[in-house]
Amino acid sequence: MKERMNYRSANPEALQAMLKLEAYMKSSGIDATLYELIKIRASQLNGCAFCLDMHTKDLRAMGESEQRIYLLSAWREAPFYTEAERAALELTEAVTRIADAGLPQDVYDKVLLHFNESQFVTLIMAINTINCWNRIAISTGVVPGSYEPAKR
Template sequence: MQTRINNVAVNPEAYQTMLKLEGFIKASGLDPILYELIKIRASQINGCAFCLDMHTKDIRKMGESEQRVNLISVWREAPFFTDKEKAALELTEAVTRIADHGVPQALFDKVSEQFSQSEIVTLIMAINTINSWNRLAITAGMFPGCM
């Protein structure tokens, strides 16, 4: 397999802009495991093999169990996720698929029970960031092991 384009090489400014978003989220205090769960769930929905491969490896290195990693796509049926994680995963799904149904008020209320308003903005930024990475990787034809 071969990638279509090397985003980093042909437009390093765009890549640096994405890294600034990552830096903001990492400095925000968002739990790193929660951020990886968000990245994995969005990458599953978007079908980004490159990002899914990267972030499942990253979360395992952070000590996450195989069971939880394997069940992220079916988090509603798995008893291994906290209420806070479930709210973030549901928000991830809604924002990633925003054209389908928007973000219903009931979901926003559920998220508001688990996160402050500032944290909600950070969650939205985290979800937007991984969705942007997914779109860059998929469009460029990136695949696991290509870098």
């Protein structure tokens, strides 16, 4: 893969808008591990190699087990995720693929068993944020491999 353009320098204002959205997400109260799981699962579905590289590194740097990172694409068959995480992952899949079937009522109902309405909106914003980053990275050809997580 070859980078098509450096979107950061091509349109700094667009980058700033995305960074503001990301800053909102970090201040939203969403659990940091859950946010990374959402980022990875959406990036798997979208095929965003750069974001997969980035967010698996971030989650690993946060102390997450290799097992939970490796098995995320098969979360339904793996017993290593909480019921709340499962609900959020199912929501991530439905919203990322929203054109396929919208948001099924049973998925909505499962999410509300674990999250209140405000948290539901936060989850939707988290899913939308990573889907936007995925589309930017894929469209501009951001090459994976150079990202290093911040030292904790």
